[in-house]
Amino acid sequence: MRVVLAPDSFKGTLDAAAAAEALATGWRRRRPDDDVRTVPLADGGEGTLEALGHDLPDAAWRTAAVTGPDGRPVDAAWLLRPDGTAVVEMARAAGLPLLAQPDPLGATTRGLGQLLAAVVGDPAVERVVLTLGGSATTDGGTGALAALGARFTDAEGADLPPGGGALTRLASVDLSGLVPPPPGGVQCLVDVTAPLLGRLGAAGQFGPQKGADPGQVALLDAGLARLAELLGGDVAAPGAGAAGGTAYGFAAAWGAEFVSGATAVATAAGLDDVLIGAGLVVTGEGQFDAQSLRGKVVGNLLDRAAAAGVPVAVVAGRVGEGDLPVRRVLSLTDLAGSPAAAMTDPARWLTVAGERLAAEEFAPRG
Template sequence: MRIVLAPDSFKGTVEASVVAEVWAEGWSRARPGDEVVCVPLADGGEGTLDAVARAVPGAVRVPVGPVPGPDGRPVDGAWLRLPDGTGVVELAAVSGLPLMAAPDPTGAHTAGLGVVVGTALRAGVSALVVAVGGSASTDGGTGALAALGTRFHDSDGRELPYGGGPLARLAGIDTSGLAAPPPGGVQILTDVTNPLLGPTGAAAVFGPQKGATPADIAVLDAALARLAALLGGSPSAPGAGAAGGTAYGLATAWNASIVPGALRVAELAGLPDALVGADLVITGEGRFDATSAQGKVVGTVLDLVHHGAGVPVALIAGSIAAPLPPGVPTAIDLTALSGSSTEARTNPTHWLREAATRLAGEVRPTAAT
């Protein structure tokens, strides 16, 4: 049988490539004669670069060296060159929330992302894919755009410091020095559909995750509104609020397109081709809940399978907090399997391997006709 392993990362515990490897070990322990294909995935957030690097033959990771992290401390940057000349950049790797020494909702920024993107542009990429999930900031992407040559200044002509808070003093924007996008254009990968502003916008919904108080949220939302009034574009577009408005900033300044991250990563990783001839697909994530089918990896895998290959799908998750969707007859909850969430998190690879072994012993997949 042909078994396709297409997990998301178990966020905060195990990255997707390791999940796939451990599942492969567990499955092969019970059924060594099966063909097992690993296609680790991501939704446009943390782990996107690793997932694409693992899945695309000939992909080359290009180190950038120290770049400004979201709080100004240096972090190591990198981007991925695909064989067709496309460059892939991951915001979370250089401007992500876990890189903060302490929360700074009004001062955190995306300058490091801009430095990495600029390096990829100078290397001559034909197109650019920017995964924007997991950001630490609510700066509308102004840090990245500033690093790429845009000037954001106050009424006295002084350049504003990085961060979303200073945008409250924004009086003018000079894009004359902004680096041009690559000839093949720019895609922004995200797993959210929030607009830039208002009660469902970047500051209100995602600000609290970044340490924002109600007062901070009011300041940031007003600052983003000021940015939108001067920069233009479509602040109400679905996904514009992704990554603290970084999706809005890049979409407006570069006419970049905002696309579902999990689907684009699946395409880059070759999942549609891997599904051809499959007898069973195994997918999973840290927590399966009511949002899992809404632009996340698991939902994307289910859509691709059910609209194309039509093969059975099994789910392995750290915890299962929602009814299983149609087409998923089998699931394993690692918390239940291990006896507690603490044990599942303490020894994740053991229980991931054990879950795959149990599936291999219990499931008798048959390809759809």
């Protein structure tokens, strides 16, 4: 039987490739003769770079020295695929974990722009795939665009200071010095469908996760609205609010398109082809609940597996309440006895989960 192991990362513990290998180790202990395929997945957030580089021996990992979201130096890796596609993960230059402490008003995407400048300056790069999960910022991508040559100035003609908190003072936008995108264009992978503005937008929905209090959320939202007045573009487009509005900024100023990260990664990984003839697909993530079905890895995989007629099992660190449309769900917390135990050694418990799934009668035989 063919079994496909296609998890997302277990955030804060294991990347998707390591999670898939742990599941595979457990499965093979019980069913060593099965055709086990590992297909690490991601949705544009943490782990997307590794997922898009999985099983590509000719892909080249490269690094650029940039400034992080608080101005401290960061070495940010990016991936050059054999077809000339550069994969850039925003979180490596402007991610929330790079901050010593949250800075909702001052955190900047400038390092992302520095990274992209290095990428598009490489003659081997034909197009850019920019993954937009896990950001620390709410500046509409202005820091990154400024690092690429755009100018965002106040009423006196001075460049605005870093961060979304300054955008309410924006008086002028000049894109004449902006470095052009690569010939094949720029695609932003997003893991949310939020618009730019409002209660469900970049600041309203995600600002609190980045440390913003209600007053700061209102200030950030007003700043993004001011940016939109001058920059134009579609503020209501699903996904425009991704990464603090960075998706919007790159669409409006650099002609980027944004697409579902889960869809793009699954397509690039050839998931549909691997599912043909499979008897079971096992996916997983850190927290499995109703949110998982809305544009995330698990929801996207469920749709693809249903189209291929393949049953799905889910392994998760924790499992939420409610009716979840999968054949079997295993919780690492339940297997380990506590959340702390599961997080201390997730590879061990994923291996146990893989072995248990292979041993259970629900697993198809063939």
